[in-house]
Amino acid sequence: MNQRRGQFTGVVCANIPLCREHFKLVMEVRGFPPTKAGQFVQLLCRSTRDLDYVERELEWPSPQRPEVENVDLIAPTALLRRPFSLAGATTDGETATIEVIHRVVGVGTDWLVQLRTGDEVGILGPLGNTFSHPVENQIAILVGGGVGIPPMLYLASELVGKKVIAFCGATTRDLLSLTVTADARTPGIDSIEPLYNIQEFAAHGIPAVISTDDGSYGFRGFVTQSLQEYLDRFRIRGEMAVIYTCGPEVMMKRVADLARARQIPCQVAVERAMACGMGTCQSCCIRVKKPDASAVPLPGQDWCYRLACTDGPVFAGEELLW
Amino acid sequence: MIDLSVHLAGLKLANPTMTCSGTCGYAFEYGDFMDLSQLGAFVTKSVTREERPGNPPARIVETRGGMLNAIGLANVGLKRFLDEKVPQLEKMPCPIVVNVAGHSYDDYVETVAAMNPIACVGSVELNVSCPNVKDGLTFGTNPGRLKELVHEVKKVLPAKPLMVKLSPNVDDVAVTARAAIEGGADVLTLVNTFTAMSIDIHRRRPRLANVTGGLSGPAIKPIAIHMVSRVYRQVAKAAGVPIVGMGGVQTWQDAAEFILAGASAVAIGTALFVDPAAPNKICEGLGEWVSKQGAEKLSDLVGTVQMPGD
Numbered sequence: 001m002n003q004r005r006g007q008f009t010g011v012v013c014a015n016i017p018l019c020r021e022h023f024k025l026v027m028e029v030r031g032f033p034p035t036k037a038g039q040f041v042q043l044l045c046r047s048t049r050d051l052d053y054v055e056r057e058l059e060w061p062s063p064q065r066p067e068v069e070n071v072d073l074i075a076p077t078a079l080l081r082r083p084f085s086l087a088g089a090t091t092d093g094e095t096a097t098i099e100v101i102h103r104v105v106g107v108g109t110d111w112l113v114q115l116r117t118g119d120e121v122g123i124l125g126p127l128g129n130t131f132s133h134p135v136e137n138q139i140a141i142l143v144g145g146g147v148g149i150p151p152m153l154y155l156a157s158e159l160v161g162k163k164v165i166a167f168c169g170a171t172t173r174d175l176l177s178l179t180v181t182a183d184a185r186t187p188g189i190d191s192i193e194p195l196y197n198i199q200e201f202a203a204h205g206i207p208a209v210i211s212t213d214d215g216s217y218g219f220r221g222f223v224t225q226s227l228q229e230y231l232d233r234f235r236i237r238g239e240m241a242v243i244y245t246c247g248p249e250v251m252m253k254r255v256a257d258l259a260r261a262r263q264i265p266c267q268v269a270v271e272r273a274m275a276c277g278m279g280t281c282q283s284c285c286i287r288v289k290k291p292d293a294s295a296v297p298l299p300g301q302d303w304c305y306r307l308a309c310t311d312g313p314v315f316a317g318e319e320l321l322w
Numbered sequence: 323m324i325d326l327s328v329h330l331a332g333l334k335l336a337n338p339t340m341t342c343s344g345t346c347g348y349a350f351e352y353g354d355f356m357d358l359s360q361l362g363a364f365v366t367k368s369v370t371r372e373e374r375p376g377n378p379p380a381r382i383v384e385t386r387g388g389m390l391n392a393i394g395l396a397n398v399g400l401k402r403f404l405d406e407k408v409p410q411l412e413k414m415p416c417p418i419v420v421n422v423a424g425h426s427y428d429d430y431v432e433t434v435a436a437m438n439p440i441a442c443v444g445s446v447e448l449n450v451s452c453p454n455v456k457d458g459l460t461f462g463t464n465p466g467r468l469k470e471l472v473h474e475v476k477k478v479l480p481a482k483p484l485m486v487k488l489s490p491n492v493d494d495v496a497v498t499a500r501a502a503i504e505g506g507a508d509v510l511t512l513v514n515t516f517t518a519m520s521i522d523i524h525r526r527r528p529r530l531a532n533v534t535g536g537l538s539g540p541a542i543k544p545i546a547i548h549m550v551s552r553v554y555r556q557v558a559k560a561a562g563v564p565i566v567g568m569g570g571v572q573t574w575q576d577a578a579e580f581i582l583a584g585a586s587a588v589a590i591g592t593a594l595f596v597d598p599a600a601p602n603k604i605c606e607g608l609g610e611w612v613s614k615q616g617a618e619k620l621s622d623l624v625g626t627v628q629m630p631g632d
C-alpha cells in the first residue's frame with residue numbers, strides 16, 4: 001500500500017444527487033494512501049487533459065488538423081483546484097474508494113456535477129491534519145452544518161462502537177444532504193431527542209438530532225440551539241465530552257463558544273480560500289491565540305496566523321480567533 | 323542527447339525550469355508531488371530581515387485565467403530562515419536561489435549579506451516590488467533608486483550571481499532593466515505580479531482584504547512575453563545579461579515562447595498550485611521541441627523569434 005500523498009487520477013463510480021444542490025461524488029483511486037477524517041483533497045475541477053495541453057499543440061503543416069478544444073479561451077473554467085473534505089474512504093488492496101459531498105456554488109462545483117461514471121478527476125492529496133479521537137468513555141458530539149456535514153460522516157464511520165451523537169443542521173429540508181430513513185419516527189419541531197432516523201449515522205449505530213432553520217424537518221432553529229439545549233439538559237461539561245464541528249463560520253464560532261463556556265474540548269475543521277493546499281502560498285491563514293516559537297505575533301498583539309491547509313484544517317476551538 | 327543546460331552568470335542549471343518565489347515554499351513542500359531533482363533551480367519564498375505575519379485574509383481570489391494575491395510577504399524572517407530553512411535547503415537535490423525582500427536599503431543589505439557565505443545558496447534574487455517604509459515608494463519602479471539598491475546589495479554578495487526581479491508595474495520595463503544592469507545585476511528575472519483589483523458586486527466590496535493584489539497566472543502571459551522580448555532586445559542581449567522569464571507559464575509551449583522571446587530559463591509559479599509536476603513535464607516537452615527545431619542546445623534558441631525586419 002502506497003503511503004505517500006501525491007497527484008492521482010480518480011475514476012468516477014457515482015455522482016449522486018443527495019438533495020437540492022448537493023451531490024455525492026464517489027471515486028476509485030489507484031494507489032491513494034490511507035486517510036483519516038478531517039483530511040481533504042484538492043480536486044481539479046476541469047479535464048485532466050488540460051494539464052498536458054496536448055490539444056493545444058497544432059502541428060502545421062499537417063495533413064489533418066488535430067481536434068482542438070479551446071476550453072481556456074471560451075469558457076470560464078476553474079483555474080485553481082478546489083478543496084473538498086473527505087466524506088469517507090475505504091481501501092481494497094491498491095485501490096481506494098473516496099467520497100466527497102459537494103454543493104454547487106460556482107464554476108468548479110458546476111463542472112463536478114457533470115461528471116459521469118467512468119470519467120476521470122485529477123486529485124491531489126490527501127492533505128491536512130485529522131481529528132483526534134475521543135478518549136475512553138468520552139462522548140463524541142459531532143456538529144455539522146451544510147457542507148460541513150461531510151467530514152462528520154467520515155468521522156462517524158471511524159467512531160463505530162463509541163459513544164457518539166450527531167447534530168446536523170441545514171437552512172431547510174431541501175438542503176439537508178442526509179438520508180432520512182423511511183420508517184423512522186419524525187422528530188418534533190422542538191424536540192432534541194436523538195433518533196436513529198438518519199441513515200448515514202444510524203448505519204454506524206449513531207443517533208442524530210436534525211435541525212432546520214425554518215422547521216421544515218426536525219428541530220426548528222439553528223443547530224447551535226439544539227446543541228445548547230442538549231448540553232444544558234444533560235449537564236454536559238468538561239472532559240466528559242468532546243465536540244467536533246464543521247460548517248459555516250458563524251456556526252463554528254458559536255459551537256466553539258458553547259464548548260468553551262462549558263470547558264468541553266472542541267475540534268473545529270475550518271475553511272479558508274486555498275490555492276495550493278500544502279503550505280506553499282500562505283493564502284489560507286487563520287488567526288490563533290497564544291503565539292508559540294513557530295509563529296510570530298503581530299507587534300503588540302497576542303495572536304498569530306496559522307495555515308488552514310497544513311496546520312489545520314482541524315484546530316482546537318479554544319485557540320481559534322478566526 | 324539534447325542539451326537543456328543553462329548558465330545564469332555562473333549559476334549552472336541542468337535545465338531551464340525554475341520555480342517562482344512565493345509559490346513553492348522554502349524547500350521540500352512539493353517533495354511528494356514533483357521530482358525536485360529534475361528542477362533547474364528552486365527559488366524560495368521572499369525572506370525579509372524581520373519575520374512577517376502578512377496581510378489579513380482574504381489573501382487570494384481567483385479571476386478569469388489568473389489569480390490575485392495579497393499575501394503581504396508573510397515569511398519566517400532572516401533568523402528563522404537561517405536556523406530552520408537553510409538546513410533543509412542543504413538537502414535539496416537542485417540549485418537554490420534565495421529570494422530577498424525588504425523595506426529599506428539596510429533591510430536588503432543585511433539579509434543579502436547573510437546569504438553570501440551559505441554554500442548551498444547558488445544565487446540571490448532581489449524582490450524589488452516592495453514599498454520603502456520611509457516614503458512608501460516602490461524600489462523597483464524608480465530607476466535611480468533601483469540602481470542604487472542593486473549597487474549596494476551587489477557589494478555584499480561578492481561570491482554569488484545576483485538576480486534582480488523586475489516589477490511590471492512601470493511605464494517602460496526596459497528602463498528599469500537598464501538601471502538594474504547598471505547597478506550590477508548579473509541576471510534579470512521578470513515579471514513579478516501586476517497590481518490589480520477585483521470587486522464583489524453583490525456586497526460592493528473589494529474581494530481582497532488588502533483591496534489590491536498581484537495578478538498572476540495565464541492571464542498575464544502575453545504581457546510578460548512582451549516585456550521579456552523588449553528587455554532582451556533593448557538591453558539584456560547587448561549587455562550579455564541572461565533573463566529568467568516568468569508569468570503564466572503552464573506548459574512547455576508557454577516556456578518555449580519565453581525562450582524565443584529572449585529568456586534563458588523560465589520560472590513556474592501559479593501553475594504549481596494546479597499541477598506541482600508542471601516543471602518536470604515542461605522540461606520533457608522542451609527537450610522534444612528543441613530537437614524538432616533542429617537544434618542541439620536549448621540555448622541556441624534563446625531570443626530567436628524572427629521579428630519583421632530582422
Ligand SMILES: Cc1cc2nc3c(=O)[nH]c(=O)nc-3n(C[C@H](O)[C@H](O)[C@H](O)COP(=O)(O)OP(=O)(O)OC[C@H]3O[C@@H](n4cnc5c(N)ncnc54)[C@H](O)[C@@H]3O)c2cc1C
Nearest residue numbers: 082083084085101102103105106107108109147150271272
Ligand atoms: C478544507 C476545505 C474543505 C471543504 N470541504 C467542502 C465539502 O466537503 N463540500 C463542499 O461542497 N465544499 C467544501 N469546501 C468549499 C469548497 O472548496 C468551495 O465550495 C469551492 O471551492 C467552490 O468552488 P466553485 O468554483 O464552485 O465556486 P467559486 O466560483 O470559486 O465561488 C462561488 C462562491 O463560493 C464561495 N467560495 C469559494 N471558495 C470557498 C471556500 N473555500 N469556502 C467557502 N466559500 C467559498 C465564493 O466566495 C463564491 O461566493 C471546502 C473548503 C475547504 C477550504
Ligand SMILES: Cc1cc2nc3c(=O)[nH]c(=O)nc-3n(C[C@H](O)[C@H](O)[C@H](O)COP(=O)(O)O)c2cc1C
Nearest residue numbers: 342343344368391449513514538539569570591592
Ligand atoms: C501566492 C503568490 C505569492 C507570491 N509571493 C512572492 C514573493 O514572496 N516574492 C516574489 O518575488 N514574488 C512572489 N510572487 C510572484 C511570483 O514569484 C511570480 O513572479 C508571479 O506569480 C508570476 O508568475 P506566474 O504567473 O507563473 O505565477 C507570488 C505569487 C503568488 C501567486
Ligand code: FES
Nearest residue numbers: 277279281282309
Ligand atoms: S492553501 Fe496555500 S498555504 Fe494553505
